Amino acid sequence: MGSKFHAFMYPYFALGHMIPYLHLANKLAEKGHRITFLLPKKAQKQLESLNLFPNSIVFHPLTLPLVEGLPVGAETASDLPPNITGKVISDAMDLLRDQIEAMVRALKPDLIFFDFVPWVPEMAKEFGVKSVSYQIVSAACVAIALSPQGNPSSKVALRGHEANLYSLFTNTCQRLLVRITTGIRNCDVVSIRTCAEIEGKYCSFIERECQKKVLLTGPVFPEPQEKSVKPLEDRWNHWLNGFEPGSVVFCALGSQTILEKHQFQELCLGMELTGLPFLVAVKPPRGSSTIQEALPEGFEERVKGRGIVWGGWVEQPLILAHQSVGCFVNHCGSGSMWESLVSDCQIVFIPQLGDQVLTTKLLSEELEVSVKVHREDSGWFSKESLRDAVKSVMDKDSEIGNIVKRNRMKLKETLTSPGLLSGYADKFVDALEAEVNDTESS
Structure with a gap:
């Protein structure tokens, strides 16, 4: 048993990043x-x-400094309007360096996750x-970041819209990919929220490319009994109870996906x-302040009793666990992907970003699980x-x-299977303890 360590966590300020970091902290x-968990003030209430x-x-709230383009009151990527990219959040996070250095000097942690x-x-x-680079995006995405000129280890061809989305991703996200790869190449420990059963070949590619061992955590979900502490909201439980087991289609596209109005209506x-x-469960489309005003004409009357379009937040894992839900339509974001795979639902993907296109391809074409x-070609x-x-x-x-x-x-x-995912987490913690012990004994 290794000695106990103190770790800082400094994830990208978006709920889709902070939540998996908190699961790992648990x-x-x-x-x-x-663990000292660095996060924006507002997010503390959401994560407590x-x-x-x-x-x-221990949550340590930070106040984001003002940077050009960051709206007043916005603290996470989820707070940003559709026309502003996450660059403003990472710019503000860069300006927190002095504060974080002062904290490191005062508290002397053994590790810092980022x-x-x-x-x-x-x-x-x-x-x-x-330093521990902990990536919650897929290993396929990290591999692409490390090898932007080609398809890492896999000869998957991207066609039509997929190729457009992929090149759009690598072009528009070039700055982000550079930030990821710089961190990975310079850190002491590379770790990814995935498992070899799904992304083994990408992990091997990353190890070869970085000349470093890649530690895998598995998806690091809360244990089932932890989820059941809070039951599904009555409104959804009551509504879902009105349908046959496995008959309901649940669609959620993540907190950062905002569709064009025409595409939103096609979805409905x-x-x-x-x-x-x-x-x-999706956000109102661009240019609309509510879901209702954007719905197709006559839609609500036609689907009354069997269909709901909701613009607010929902407890996704609890909805997926309801016996009436039989199909999960999602964007193949990291969290939704894992929640899909451990649910009993059939899976339909509508990827929205380049990394999601790669993961969708892996799951739909290579593993054939979705x-x-x-x-x-237009997208x-x-x-x-x-x-x-x-x-x-869904057809039998x-x-x-x-x-x-x-x-x-x-x-x-x-x-x-018993012990597989907990085994990943246990081995990961053992490896970190060994890292810290090596430092102390050297």
């Missing part, structure tokens, strides 16, 4: 380690209920602290065309292509649906 705290070890995990802030390894070295109409009960919605998907994708996995006689279901159940069995 795992470290469970093993007796201490997920902190299972408040005596060991993802998109490339100067952390340099700062950590100055104070004799080990596609769900209507399935003929199945559905719950769609299907994706076909898009035109739009039609109501018919959404309907067809959902029907292909569908050949594709049965193949995908069989493969998905097999993968779920592997991922949820």
Whole structure:
């Protein structure tokens, strides 16, 4: 058993990054380690209920400095309007360096976890602290960041809209990819929220490229009993109870996806065309302040009783766990992808970003555990292509649906087999303890 360590965590200020970091912090705290979690003030309220070890995990709120383009009151990427990129958040996080250095000097942590802030390894070295690049994006995305000129280790061809999205991702996100790779190449420990059963070849590529061992944490979910502490909201529980087991289509596209109005309406109409009960949880489309004002004409009357489009936040894991939900339509963001794979639902992906395109390709074409919605080269998907994708996995006689279901159940069995995921987390903690012990004995 290694000695207990104190770790700082400095994730990118977006809920999709901070939540997985907090899940990992819970795992470290469970093993007796201490964590100082750096986050914006507003996010503390949103994350407090997920902190299972408040005596060991101390939130340290930071005030983001004003930078050009950052709206007043915005503290995370989720607070940004559609026309402003996450660059303003990372710019503001860069300006917190002096504050963080002062904290490192005062509290003397053993480790500091980070993802998109490339100067952390340099700062950590100055104070004799080990830096841990912990990436919650897929290993495929990290591999692409390290090898922007080609497809790492996999000969997957990207066509049409996929190629457009991928090149758009690598071009527009060049700054982000550089930030990730700089951090990875300079840090002491590379770690990724994935497992070899899904992304083994990408992890091997990253190890070869970085000349460093890559530590995998698995998805690091809360334990099932932790989820059940808080039941599903009555409104959704009552509504879902009105349908047959496995009959409802649940669609959620992540907190940062904002569709164009036309695409939002195609999404709604596609769900209507399935003929199945559905719950769609998405933000209002661009140019609309509410979901209601953007709905297609006559839509609410036609789907009354069997379809809901909701613009607010929902408890996604709890909805997926409800017996009536049989299909999960999502954007293949990191959290949604893992929640899909350990659920009993059929999976339909509509990727929105380049890294999501790569992960969708891996899961839909190589592992055949999901299907994706076909898009035109222009990038739009039609109501018919959404309907067809959902029907292909939900129709009992569908050949594709049965193949995908069989493969998905097999993968779920592997991922949820006793000790597999907890084993990843345990080995990860052991490796960190060894790192800290090496530092202390050298």
